[in-house]
Amino acid sequence: MGVKGAGVLITGALLLAVTACGGGGSGEGKGKGSSKEQSKQSEAVVVIAPKDGAKSVDTSGALKVTVGKGKLTQVEVKDSKGDAVDGAISGGGATWTPSTHLSASTKYTVHAIAKDSAGREAAEDSSFTTLTPKNTFIGNFTPEDGSTVGVGMPFSLRFTRGITHPDTVEKAIKIKTEPAVDVEGHWFGNDRLDFRPEKYWKEGTKVSVTLDLDGVEGRPGVYGKQSKTVKFTIGRNQVSYVDAGKHTMKVTQDGKVIKTIPVTTGKPGYDTWNGQMVMREKLTVTRMNGETVGYGGEYDIKDVPHAIRLTDSGTFIHGNYWGGGAFGNFNASHGCVGLRDVRGGYSSSVPAAWFFNHSMIGDVVVVRHSHDRTVDPANGLNGWNMSWDEWKK
16 A cells, blocks of 8 residues: 555646746746747848958058948948047948958958848948058158247148049048147149148137048048047247348247347348248258259358248348348348347347247248338248148138
8 A cells, every 4th residue: 555655746747847937838838939039030131341351451441331121230340459440331331341441451340230121230340451551651740749949830741642533631630629620731743732720829729630541542542540649839929020121130029029120131133032031940050052952152151040940942031140241231141131149159148049949830920111022822831922822622
């Protein structure tokens, strides 16, 4: 009897166990239905160009993400450092394209997500590497990073190769100022690009220039290899006005005359340029040889003191120890503006030394009433001699 009873109990326990497992039967039916619904794939088809694993991809125009039977909801492109590439979805969700060029010799990863009409997501991942250019260019710039300059100083780039895609290059250069002011670029030929505001900078303005030229195709097969941020600050407002007829120069700060200096300018046949000229180089002493500016052997002075360059063609405002009584009385130079000085430039009390010590790169010298024409805006950093409308063309 005892054995038989035990058998009944065991059988009951097995039945309970089966009932417990079987009890999930109705739940299992729901599970099958839910799994079937989730397993149905999204109809959206994401296509990434270039194809996964592509090499030597062009830095512009090659990257594009599209979708069929759906809309893109997210596209993320990153370089090997993890920096994201800006871009935008357009066409009602049909296409994503980058808003800028890509860097050269760089691996990029792409992650894209789209949804079909039922809201089901489809994702696609890809990676590719951009080309390594055989020919490159950079822009040599002025002023220097971290410098403080005068109110007339443009940001000037001289490229190492002639540029045939100027819009593409200019788009890769961003300028921010504090306080904000409109800054526009102007091309001089195909290898120089200058930026300036409509009027002289406001003193104290902070300027930040981002050169994102890495990967920019400046001309067919020639790519930029420069990625740099340059910052400079505008110093006090100093503009000096030379009157070639009266042989004087009035030095102003914030519009007020702080000193009047007797000068001599270009004699007849060698008249000084008229116009606004920006200081671009200061030399405590330099050699001036007429042969370097097309004047043959008319002069060769090995120790010109306190020289400040105003044009590429050789116009300086400088100390003059050989001018005798010319200062304030008559014009005797070969086109430069001369101020009284001593040989060796040792005295700090002479006008040339005072002016040199009170000037900085980017200050402006304006020459008036000379018998020559206005200086060519491309001759030095002298774009201020163009109207704002001309500058922006």
